[in-house]
Amino acid sequence: MDFKLLREKYNQCCQLVTEQRLQEAFVVLDGLVAESHNGDLFVQLEHYRETYNNLLRYSFGKVEDPEKKIVYHRLLCSVIELTDEAKEYIIFSNNLLNYVSIKKETKERFVFSKTEFKTFLDSLSQEMNYPNPDIQIDQEIEAGLNRMEQQKKLMYLFNHFWLTDKYRDSEKEIISQIVQSDSIPWWVECLLISGITLSLQRYFDETKLIFLAEFYKRTKNQVWQRALAGLIITLYQYNKRLFLYPKIKEMLENLHETSAIEKQVEALIIQFIKSRDTEKIAQKFQDEILPEMNRIQSRIHDKLDIKNIIQDPLSDDKNPDWEYVFQDTPGLLNKLEEFSMLQVEGSDVFMGTFSMLKQFDFFIPASNWFLPFYKENPDIYESLKVDAESFDANAFVESMEKTSILCNSDKYSFCLNLKLVPVSNRNTMMELFNTEIKAMAEIAEDDEILHKPAHERIIFTQYVQDLYRFNKLFRDKKEFYDIFSTKADFHNTSYFNWLIKDESVIRNIGEFLFEKNYFQDAIDVFTKINSAKGDFEIWQKTGYCYQQLGNYQKALEFYLQADLAESRKPWNLKKIALCYRKLGNYQKALDYYLEAEKIEPENLYVQANIAHTFLDLKDFENALRYYFKVEFLAPDNIKIQRPIAWCSFMLKKLDTAKKYFEKILEKEGNQHDLLNLGHIEWCQTNKQKAIERYKQSIQKANSDFNWFAKEFLADSEILIRYGIDPLDIPLMRDYLKIL
Secondary structure, eight states: OOHHHHHHHHHHHHHHHHTTOHHHHHHHHHHHHHHHTOHHHHHHHHHHHHHHHHHHHHHTSSSOOTTHHHHHHHHHHHHHHHHHHHHHHHHHHHTOSTHHHHHHHHHHHOOOOHHHHHHHHHHHHSOOOOOOTTSOHHHHHHHHHHHHHHHHHHHHHHHHHHHOSSOOHHHHHHHHHHHHOSSSOHHHHHHHHHHHHHHHHHSOOHHHHHHHHHHHHHTOTTHHHHHHHHHHHHHHHTGGGGGGOHHHHHHHHHHHHHSOHHHHHHHHHHHHHHHTTHHHHHHHIIIIIHHHHHHHHHHHHHHHTGGGGGGOTTTTSOOTHHHHHHHTSHHHHHHHHHHHHHHHHTOOOSHHHHGGGOOSGGGSSGGGGSOOOOTTOHHHHHHHOTTGGGOOHHHHHHHHHHOSSSOHHHHHHHHHHHTTSOHHHHHHHHHHHHHHHHHHHHHHHHTTTTSHHHHHHHHHHHHHHHHHHHHHHSTTGGGSOOGGGSOOOGGGSHHHHHHOOOHHHHHHHHHHHHHTTOHHHHHHHHTTSOGGGOOHHHHHHHHHHHHHTTOHHHHHHHHHHHHHHSSOOHHHHHHHHHHHHHTTOHHHHHHHHHHHHHHOTTOHHHHHHHHHHHHHTTOHHHHHHHHHHHHHHOTTOGGGHHHHHHHHHHTTOHHHHHHHHHHHHHHTOOHHHHHHHHHHHHHTTOHHHHHHHHHHHHHHTTTOHHHHHHHHHHTHHHHHHTTOOTTHHHHHHHHHHHO
8 A cells, every 4th residue: 555545545534533434434444454464453443343333232222321422432532543543553564654764763762761861951951152263173173063963862852752653651751841941942942842743743642732732831932933833733634533632622722711822823824824825926036026137137237337347436326227227127126125025024935035945965854944043053053164264154143043034944044055155255145135134124123023923923924934845845745744735724623713712813814814815715704703793894895705706696695784784885886786787687786886876976987887787788778878978088998989889789870880890990909890890881781891891800810710600690680680681691601601
């Protein structure tokens, strides 16, 4: 059994259990246990099957078992956990995934006694600094070796908690010591939390969730944010089975009562929503900004004589041609400003740039993708100590650690890449980086994002971006649960209701989804808000979401609801009319457009749609009257001439119709206009001119005669009404075909 089939069978079995279809689940689980060739799993399966059969027999006996519900839920829990165990055993025994080799190595190497682990914790608690240039070389070498050894132990620690299936007493004791310690560096705790999160994604264990909650409750900066993210992600992954674990619900409700978790979850969910746009942003940068910047760079080189600029004594002045150069690309500055604001707001604008810088050996271990950027990291020092005399590594790394514009993973990429940059270019890169940091800091200060909630948001942003890079760029990414490949509709989970009860928070999430045009998700969130309060704006926005999804009937219901809740507003009236028109109820649509006209008598949109609706009703006289009004109010709008020409044709005003169709042809005529002109010429008995227009129409349609024949015959009734012999219509079609 390959991993793809295993995953399908595993997901199927879990779904059957959560849907409480145990008999069917046992059939699938039979196959998994047989594939495992594990006798212990087979014994457990038979025991659970017998327990279920007994439960079925006793459920419908003369005496009701008061423990039936408890036994049943325990059985569901046991069966789904046996499914977890069987899946992992098959992966491990058959080496189906690359992490198996790491798991085997970790089992052999990571063995800590209580004394050894206490020594290890003490070593982590010692302050780590960059090497002092004044100390002896042999001391520096020894200190460097110690740091490297510590890094290895940290990786083993991460791997152990990532690849342990069920946490035993030894793991629980280690985590408890770390949670309770005030001296362990924050980045060690952050790394451990990511290991626990990956472990949960790989193998469910209620204990792991509880420990994430414990880290969250400690409120240690940088640590609790990652713990909360781990909770939200893994609870989403296992949402369907949460009803089997009442302790989890109790734990989350306790968190709700004792913390400011609602606003924090709101900020985190919004960051996940932003991550949906990452690929679009990267593509936009590649397709729109880079080509334009490259084009400008080429022109600037020519216009500004770049080769000789160093010899120019005025080279420090701003060049007067800059403004002219950018005037040639008016959209570029706006696009660059847009990217800067997206960056400040937490959107991932660097994914495309830094995805190419994840090939360093540093990113081979999974642990380093989650390692927070901290200045004491020996890997960073090693990458920056080249050309140490002309480059202040300490100052640079300290500023890098503080900046909020890059996630941790990208900070490491930037520093590691510096080692490959020629010395002559390194200072230039540093200047550009420092300028960027300064500019972003000014924007951040202007937007007051340095307040505490915003600082928390920055950490969420950086961690979610770290997760995104791991899930999309890590070499073994297919072996991991990818939250970013799911709908990530946290609002549709059971735990969302346990954690968030404040309707203002719910609304904020809905509003953000609405602004980002995730209309179905916005509907799901808006419907959680108590509609009894009569919030017509929510009804309008819900209606708009349904409208954008093409569900005009549901959109109409919400627009009508909003219409009853507030004094009549033209926007809502126009939306109601639009929905009626889309649903084919043209008279109702006209009624509402006429109501809107009373409020906005000079609104061109309203006037045009009244005309369109009269046209739908085949009231060509009134339609023409309104189209003429629109033409009078907007004489430069040549598109209004087409319906004027058509209505005139339908009202047998052939000269007017011909005049307008010919005016259209001078500007933007198409095959339809030429077809209609052919009709007019024929109705005016100008048969040869009609044939010429029909031929032009066919040519304009890329010689698609089938299209022409279909449209031509569709107008048969109109031509007959003008006195054209019905027999001549098919004859004309065939005549045109042989020309």
